[in-house]
Amino acid sequence: MDLPNVEGYLSPDDVQSITNWGNGWAWLAGGTWLFSEPQPYLKVLVDTQHLGWSEIEIQKNYLIIGATCPLIKLLEYSWSSEWIAVEGLKSAVSALAASLKVINVATVGGNICLALSVGTLAPIMVALDASYEIWNLKGESRQVAAKDFQIGSRQTILHPGEILRRVIIPLSNLTWQINYQRFSIAVTDPALAIVVSARNNQKLRCVIAASVAAPRLLEFDKIELSETQFTALLTNENFIEDARASANYRREIIIVLFRRCLQQLKCQNYNF
Numbered sequence: 670m671d672l673p674n675v676e677g678y679l680s681p682d683d684v685q686s687i688t689n690w691g692n693g694w695a696w697l698a699g700g701t702w703l704f705s706e707p708q709p710y711l712k713v714l715v716d717t718q719h720l721g722w723s724e725i726e727i728q729k730n731y732l733i734i735g736a737t738c739p740l741i742k743l744l745e746y747s748w749s750s751e752w753i754a755v756e757g758l759k760s761a762v763s764a765l766a767a768s769l770k771v772i773n774v775a776t777v778g779g780n781i782c783l784a785l786s787v788g789t790l791a792p793i794m795v796a797l798d799a800s801y802e803i804w805n806l807k808g809e810s811r812q813v814a815a816k817d818f819q820i821g822s823r824q825t826i827l828h829p830g831e832i833l834r835r836v837i838i839p840l841s842n843l844t845w846q847i848n849y850q851r852f853s854i855a856v857t858d859p860a861l862a863i864v865v866s867a868r869n870n871q872k873l874r875c876v877i878a879a880s881v882a883a884p885r886l887l888e889f890d891k892i893e894l895s896e897t898q899f900t901a902l903l904t905n906e907n908f909i910e911d912a913r914a915s916a917n918y919r920r921e922i923i924i925v926l927f928r929r930c931l932q933q934l935k936c937q938n939y940n941f
């Protein structure tokens with residue numbers, strides 16, 4: 670896709686070397702979205718490819734995923750077998766498997782920052798209680814919980830010039846049981862509903878996505894939850910209503926996916 674209004678391209682090796690962020694500037698990661706459709710507002714692309722950030726590393730008690738890590742690396746990394754929740758990360762990437770080309774090039778940061786309502790990674794990051802480290806151009810950083818990052822469809826809390834640097838997940842959370850459910854009419858269609866459930870021996874975290882503008886966390890201080898209790902909580906949710914599906918339909922699908930999640934979590938042979 671040509672981007673006819675783009676008049677500048679930068680490829681810094683250090684974020685702080687960018688001093689004059691302006692209107693129409695955008696970070697370029699894998700480019701799978703940016704080059705997929707016209708972006709008439711874009712004037713300058715700032716490539717993240719040469720920032721030299723590590724992809725996946727373990728630091729103390731945390732899993733750190735660099736924003737520039739290609740999605741495919743989440744499938745290929747040699748994960749410890751005790752981190753059973755990694756299956757959820759892999760499911761999220763596989764949900765995009767309809768396009769192998771995309772997962773080879775698209776990045777973790779690009780997927781999260783694009784903030785599509787159908788975004789595949791955000792719900793799992795919220796379920797795993799991940800944090801995001803954000804940098805500004807002065808080199809200052811702040812951390813925000815994944816659940817607070819996306820505030821709507823294509824909307825995040827990033828300020829102009831800010832960049833998602835890395836995703837941080839406590840290793841202990843990777844031992845949680847997790848289940849990722851996604852529904853679309855055809856496999857290659859965008860999701861109509863996503864439910865990700867995570868549980869340890871004390872609590873259940875359930876994230877609903879794709880049927881709402883941004884992932885929503887429902888957290889319970891117990892691991893047994895009836896479908897009736899879950900359904901009651903959905904009353905206040907603002908389900909998307911559009912040509913692809915009604916709000917009522919999306920809510921009903923979320924309930925079905927939630928039921929499947931719980932069935933899977935109970936079936937898995939794991940000691941609590």
Ligand SMILES: Cc1cc2nc3c(=O)[nH]c(=O)nc-3n(C[C@H](O)[C@H](O)[C@H](O)COP(=O)(O)OP(=O)(O)OC[C@H]3O[C@@H](n4cnc5c(N)ncnc54)[C@H](O)[C@@H]3O)c2cc1C
Nearest residue numbers: 696698699700701702703775776778779780782788789833
């Ligand atoms: C036809 C099509 C269908 C798709 N369907 C789905 C789908 O169903 N579910 C889904 O999850 N995704 C879907 N995608 C999106 C796909 O996953 C994205 O293209 C990809 O995740 C974006 O990653 P990227 O690294 O290529 O980002 P880019 O295309 O380079 O960038 C995407 C956006 O993120 C910003 N950005 C990138 N990195 C950072 C960063 N570190 N900090 C701040 N901002 C940043 C860019 O400025 C840009 O606005 C679809 C894409 C296409 C083309």
